[in-house]
Amino acid sequence: MTTDRNGGKKFAGSIDFSRRQFMVRTAGTVAAAALSSAGFAWGDLAYGQQLKGKPVSFNVAIRPDWTQGWFGMINEEKQFWKKYLPEGSEVTFTHPIQGGIVTSELIAGKSQIGHNGDAPGLIATFQRERVDIRAIGLIGSSPTGYHCYQVLVRKDAPEFANSKEAIKWLDGKRVASPKGSCSDRFFQSVFQKEGVKPAEYLNLSIGVITTNLRNGQLDGACTWDPQGAAVSTIAGEGAARVVSTGEPWNERDSGTMVCRKDFMDxxxxxxxxxxxGEIEAQLWYCDPRNHAEVLRIAQKYVSGFEHKALWFSLAGLLPDPYFGGSIRDEKLFVWNDDVTALQKRVLEFLAKEKVVPSAELLPGAIDDSLARQAMKEMGVSSPLVRLKAIPLEKGYPLVQDPKQIDKYVELFA
Incomplete structure (x- = not known):
């Protein structure tokens, strides 16, 4: 691990975005996908890849309410999937606002594929007495939990020296998180590590959390982006302060694609x-040359959020004294040792809370074999891409000005 030009941690092997190059890993090495001033030749990814055969139709449950899953709305809006599915196929989309609802849609047969957080994605695989659901790929994974581990305190809370001090302040306070979410698992974990016992720990939806923070009825909360950015003093309406990600505890987050096994079979x-199509959507979403359009699409799918907050949830750096980490997102697409270790912690937590019957997964619960085949056939490998976190004052002004696109892209080098 090295240090970047802003003094932040830089992960070895990270893929950089520069003015002339948008790097992707291909065929076991790092190869350049040429980026001219006209942009990356995205059509090359799909060349010769369209499946032949009868048209199909199915529904996918995606999560525009969760920044790590935004590439799902990109795939819906840009219709990358049409390049890969048989000609004439139809895909519809639903937009659940929490992972448990995604699972319910798969159980009911409303959706065949869904996007979930780390905890809900694993919980879904324990539903075999109702429907056999498998985890088939990864949505994304922030090495420091930017997307799922947004710890907020009320705006008039004291100024803290660091994130751990902020967490300890919550001892004896009134806090909340959506029960069973990735945020809830993390929040309870750090409380245990730091010996913190809140007076009340409420199970509230992210919308109710926002309202209670505005009204001063909560001292703290843990939620996910863009909600965290939207209520924050750094980029949003100013109802709360973001005081931590998972960085002080080396806590990675992750999102999971799930699929009904009968549909897979x-x-x-x-x-x-x-x-x-999901691979292309993830690459397109992360390319900084597309960020202005990503934000325009996000405003269509996610209402009530300021443009600045949406950008911050996409690529913003949480600065000292609550340094959030130098990498905003990492598109692994398939499991590696880090995600497997996270999964073990999540399962232990879920079993302890009696959310799942065992800390051991059912046989075949994780099956990324099709994802690995898709990557091989497209000539890409994991990680597809890593997206750097950029200081708000440097990145946000440039992303709004098309004439400054080259300077904006250079920030990600």
């Missing part, structure tokens, strides 16, 4: 073709 080539 009946349509393995279709699922693989769908995953190819």
């Amino acid at each position: 009946e349509n393995p080539d279709v699922v693989k073709a769908w995953l190819k």
